[in-house]
Amino acid sequence: MAQEYDYLFKTIVVGDGGVGKTALTIRFSKGIFTEDYKMTIGVDFHVKTISIEIDEGLITCKLQVWDTGGEERFGSIRPMYYQGSLGAILVFDLTNYASFEHLLKWIEEVRTNIKFEIPLLLVGNKSDLPDQRAISMEEINQFAKDFNLYYIETSAKTGKRVDDCFYVLTCLMAGLDIAEIKLRL
Numbered sequence: 519m520a521q522e523y524d525y526l527f528k529t530i531v532v533g534d535g536g537v538g539k540t541a542l543t544i545r546f547s548k549g550i551f552t553e554d555y556k557m558t559i560g561v562d563f564h565v566k567t568i569s570i571e572i573d574e575g576l577i578t579c580k581l582q583v584w585d586t587g588g589e590e591r592f593g594s595i596r597p598m599y600y601q602g603s604l605g606a607i608l609v610f611d612l613t614n615y616a617s618f619e620h621l622l623k624w625i626e627e628v629r630t631n632i633k634f635e636i637p638l639l640l641v642g643n644k645s646d647l648p649d650q651r652a653i654s655m656e657e658i659n660q661f662a663k664d665f666n667l668y669y670i671e672t673s674a675k676t677g678k679r680v681d682d683c684f685y686v687l688t689c690l691m692a693g694l695d696i697a698e699i700k701l702r703l
């Protein structure tokens with residue numbers, strides 16, 4: 519039987535508890551936002567196949583998105599979820615400054631647990647709450663520049679740019695030129 523995808527990518531979603539990792543993962547994989555899912559304990563993974571158009575045709579990528587529990591008490595079981603990850607989404611909450619400050623810790627955790635360089639995508643979630651915004655664009659841009667990260671602002675609630683964020687990470691994992699991708703977004 520022919521394989522129905524060109525690539526299989528394991529992707530992890532990391533960041534503090536409450537930033538919206540589960541909401542983003544569910545929005546992307548199922549296209550919905552629900553207020554009543556339980557706090558993630560350990561890990562869940564969701565699968566979705568996306569197609570990327572390149573000059574030579576379509577590339578089909580199957581994403582396995584692992585939604586990790588961000589809470590400290592899951593720390594000891596978390597490392598095994600990093601195994602085999604080819605990309606990571608680093609999420610903070612645009613309305614919570616501490617979640618932004620903790621990004622460094624998350625980058626270190628990814629780098630400690632994954633011995634080779636993988637693409638990281640920085641995501642500021644809850645863009646639907648502009649009045650509660652706690653981090654300036656300057657600060658975010660500086661951070662993204664310092665760590666050489668591509669940055670996207672999403673709302674899991676409205677769905678805004680959620681697909682774009684997984685699409686961009688997939689392109690990075692597939693080794694496609696980000697400048698080219700930008701033009702297509």
Ligand code: G3D
Nearest residue numbers: 534535536537538539540541553643644673674675
């Ligand atoms: P986590 O998986 O990172 O711990 P969750 O975070 O996905 O469980 O989300 C934490 C809370 O933030 C949830 O609210 C969820 O509904 C809310 N949330 C997630 N994404 C968004 C978003 O884009 N916009 C808004 N306004 N809220 C969001 P509760 O009330 O259940 O704690």
Ligand code: MG
Nearest residue numbers: 539540557558
């Ligand atoms: Mg969760």
